[in-house]
Amino acid sequence: MAKKVLKFGGTSVGTVERIQHVANIIKKEHSEHNQIIAVVSAMSGKTNNLIDLSKEISNDFNKRELDVLLSSGEQVTAALLAGALIKLKIKAKSWLNWQIPILTEGEHSNARIINMNVTKINNFLKDNGVAIIPGFQGISKLGEVTTIGRGGSDATAVATAKLFDADSCEIYTDVDGVFSTDPNKIPVAKKIDKISYDEMLELSSLGAKVMQPSAVQTAMIYDIPLEVRSTFTDRKGTKIFDKENIDYSKSVTGVAYSKDDAKITLIGVKDKPGVAANIFEPLSKAQINVDMVIQNISSDQKTTDITFTIKRDEVSKTIDILKNNKDIVYSDIVHNDKVAKVSIVGAGMVSTPGVTYKMFRALSDEKINILAISTSEIKLSVIIEENNTLNAIKKLHTIFDLD
């Protein structure tokens, strides 16, 4: 017998038929004498529909009321799933944000879960009941409805697992797990059986959008074992653990890439303290998300070049800001709108000599020019011309024995 938190994403509960399917998954787990708390997302498309309604009224729709509006989506799923379980003769009950309550702090649309009252639900679980909790939401200390950001149902699941001291937290979604690279592009991509929290973080922030990064981070902090698996197959998913528990036979766990990137280089920037801050502060204020930043040692000790990557649709806005900013002195701006970032990720990299060299050599063999490089302990990213992306991923996937 284990206490399990099972989280079902939007596509997993996207229709009544799928909700009934989810009820059967829960029924099976329940029949194996597990205590089940199910955390549910809104039916797929629902949250976007509600956001569209709010935008018809105002692009700057009041955030308090937006939270009231959006939180209705998970409420609908929770009630339907509870009803579907009861129909299967399983004792079940939906618990709304205020009924538990799920206490949050922080601003509307971006709150954090800080506590839940576990007593009533624990009693219900002991009494053989399945508890259904709406993801993505909570209430503030003042009794206002709050939401915790897009993809927040993952965060609800992890917080629930932590606060209820669950044995595991299973994220049911529309893919089989975490893959060594994008299975839609590279048919030989393989499902990863086990992965460490930090590898998962690097992979998810790089585009393997299986789970919300901050939820993975929370799981890492509290050491909550996760499993990402498909709602639609019986296959085993990907287990996400602390890296101590993983045997690294391979140096590289996966190959990730991001699309729609652009690269901007400021040439001839004064090489003195505060310059980088002057460049990135106004971009941050304008909500422009800067990804990689590369700065080399300056050759003449006086000026240097700073390269960074952003999303392609923000290039003109970014260049406008740079050009209009009197605090930044530079000799030229150049940009390339058609670049991609390709990364190899692996907690075993740091202990395996030659990974870096192997990657550069592989790209060189394919005549792929590297435009910029950035590394961390478990990740090595390169910027290349976009049309080389597929070739690069294939080659790297092969040479690091992931096929």
Place this chain on the structure above:
Amino acid sequence: MAKKVLKFGGTSVGTVERIQHVANIIKKEHSEHNQIIAVVSAMSGKTNNLIDLSKEISNDFNKRELDVLLSSGEQVTAALLAGALIKLKIKAKSWLNWQIPILTEGEHSNARIINMNVTKINNFLKDNGVAIIPGFQGISKLGEVTTIGRGGSDATAVATAKLFDADSCEIYTDVDGVFSTDPNKIPVAKKIDKISYDEMLELSSLGAKVMQPSAVQTAMIYDIPLEVRSTFTDRKGTKIFDKENIDYSKSVTGVAYSKDDAKITLIGVKDKPGVAANIFEPLSKAQINVDMVIQNISSDQKTTDITFTIKRDEVSKTIDILKNNKDIVYSDIVHNDKVAKVSIVGAGMVSTPGVTYKMFRALSDEKINILAISTSEIKLSVIIEENNTLNAIKKLHTIFDLD
């Protein structure tokens, strides 16, 4: 300055555009220094969609969870309307069932509002805020979500007006008010400016489906002045008062009719106590709604004929029950599937001699045969052949000076 409860029905808030229009109606009332509490229904179609989802799971969907499911509809409208008001620079806030709270008692899907905490909302009103309340719902003493039956937003509006001691309660809907008869059938139908609660009750239960009858009844008990008016025009609506306040220059206020009726007569029933109960108890248990019941004095002191009307689609079920019931002795059953009920309603009828005679004479002039008659203090109904309905309504509308 007045404190007003404004209730907006499903079609009035059926699209974002209409919600914005409602926001403008509220803005106008607010600019005239009125304190406004708006009670809102779910967007039209929404509640039915949610019911359909639940029925895909089970025709006997758990009632607790159904209430959780359905209550989300008004929550969405409340948030959108609050956001639309804020966009118009009006201070506004949605208050959910549990935030007020709206306390109810009674079973799921059929609860009654028994109290609301008025302090917080009254403070908000004094502070120039517009409060938005979801109709149709509340919470139980145990903190469960409850709903108060279809059309329940009218009941919420009246209860709100009572508990907040409002000066008036205005029901905004998709018609101009209460009409002397169906304006879709009789072009000379006229909007009634003032009507008493009990006339309104007779008219609404007879098919002038403008407002939920039990809400009118509550308003009558607590003497809360109502006004039914259109969301889509600036025209004055129909005011609904205590009859003391109405000057009855006309004996008849309106002509109502109901469709899809059928008449069943049991011939030769024993004329002794308990017979009627034996007939109608099994029908009631089978959820068959019996409308008119007519029983004449028996001519032979031994047997009598009992006639009653029901909805047409329940005729065969009703006859089966009657035939299979051993407690009922009769010589024959006859039925007529194509009848209609036409009624004249007017609080002035009781004090105006000759209304009854005038009605019968008018129908006779039109060669319309009366199949059954039933009267109350403010209503006189006849059952006629269905194909005579339109003629009867027209004639009665004319002779009682309603054109």
